Amino acid sequence: GENVEQHPSTLSVQEGDSAVIKCTYSDSASNYFPWYKQELGKRPQLIIDIRSNVGEKKDQRIAVTLNKTAKHFSLHITETQPEDSAVYFCAARITNAGKSTFGDGTTLTVKP
Amino acid sequence: GAVVSQHPSWVICKSGTSVKIECRSLDFQATTMFWYRQFPKQSLMLMATSNEGSKATYEQGVEKDKFLINHASLTLSTLTVTSAHPEDSSFYICSAALGRGDNSPLHFGNGTRLTVT
Numbered sequence: 034g035e036n037v038e039q040h041p042s043t044l045s046v047q048e049g050d051s052a053v054i055k056c057t058y059s060d061s062a063s064n065y066f067p068w069y070k071q072e073l074g075k076r077p078q079l080i081i082d083i084r085s086n087v088g089e090k091k092d093q094r095i096a097v098t099l100n101k102t103a104k105h106f107s108l109h110i111t112e113t114q115p116e117d118s119a120v121y122f123c124a125a126r127i128t129n130a131g132k133s134t135f136g137d138g139t140t141l142t143v144k145p
Numbered sequence: 146g147a148v149v150s151q152h153p154s155w156v157i158c159k160s161g162t163s164v165k166i167e168c169r170s171l172d173f174q175a176t177t178m179f180w181y182r183q184f185p186k187q188s189l190m191l192m193a194t195s196n197e198g199s200k201a202t203y204e205q206g207v208e209k210d211k212f213l214i215n216h217a218s219l220t221l222s223t224l225t226v227t228s229a230h231p232e233d234s235s236f237y238i239c240s241a242a243l244g245r246g247d248n249s250p251l252h253f254g255n256g257t258r259l260t261v262t
Contacts, residue, residue: 067250076238076253077189122188124251131177131242133251137188 035060037125039136047144052113054139056123057105065126066106067133068097070119077122081108113143148172149241151254158229158261166224166257168239174219175241179251180212183236192237195222229261 036059046052058066064085069077083090083097083106090097094113099106110117120140124133148171158164168178176197181189193214194202201214213225222241226233238256242249 069253074256074258076255079250079252082250132179132191132194134191135189138186140186 035063035125035127035134037123037134037136039123039139041139042137043140043142045142045144046113048113048115050113052108052110052117052141052143054108054121054123054141055105056107056125056136057103058125058134059104060125060127061101061104063125063127066097066099067124067126068095068108069122069124069135071122071138072119080121110141113141115143115145117141118143149175149239149252149254151239151257153257154255155258156260158259160230160261161228163225163227164229164259166226166237166239166259168222168224168241168254170220170241173241175222176219178216178222178239178241180214180222180224181238181240183238183256185236189238192224197222226259229259231261234259234261 039056067082068080070080071077081092081095081097083099094111096109120138122138123136126133150169150171152167178195180192182192183189191204192207195214195216197216197219203209216222236256236258239254240251
């Protein structure tokens with residue numbers, strides 16, 4: 034089955050700095066890669082996603098890049114703010130099966 | 146946007162009892178729903194895929210007789226934790242894809258925090 038590895042497990046940055054979280058996946062059939070933000074005790078919220086036919090996608094301060102050859106994708110958050118503090122999960126979707134495999138999560142702390 | 150509603154948001158039950166958790170897609174039809182389990186400070190672990198009108202597909206290591214899943218309609222899937230024990234205490238979250246395609250976004254319910262005493 035699919036295996037998704039996520040690094041780092043914790044990340045602390047100063048407000049205004051950039052944050053980068055990286056994930057690798059094992060199944061070359063995966064073609065959909067979402068990123069979720071989860072605040073304590075709440076549901077994961079989709080913040081950005083990318084499909085395998087695209088190398089990069091940006092939405093304001095958030096961007097995601099995908100390298101299909103290397104099987105890795107990254108989340109980039111620029112101009113971080115304290116409210117960006119949360120746990121971020123990457124995921125990879127297995128085609129036809131429909132289910133998503135999640136990374137272990139990254140706890141991001143943005144210090145004011 | 147698409148909304149997935151999960152109920153109850155929290156439940157406390159005694160060991161040996163059963164607990165039912167409901168997951169509803171409020172403004173779209175979901176032929177497939179997914180049930181995840183999340184321990185504190187850990188990732189979401191897929192338990193099973195719930196298919197409308199057919200049997201659920203369980204992940205390896207998940208006891209299907211303990212975690213009963215029913216997906217009787219296009220908007221409702223239920224997870225019943227039977228004969229619950231303290232080790233079943235966890236955060237259970239359901240999710241559903243907006244569309245039928247492989248690239249449809251996954252939307253999550255609010256989750257249910259189960260505490261078994």
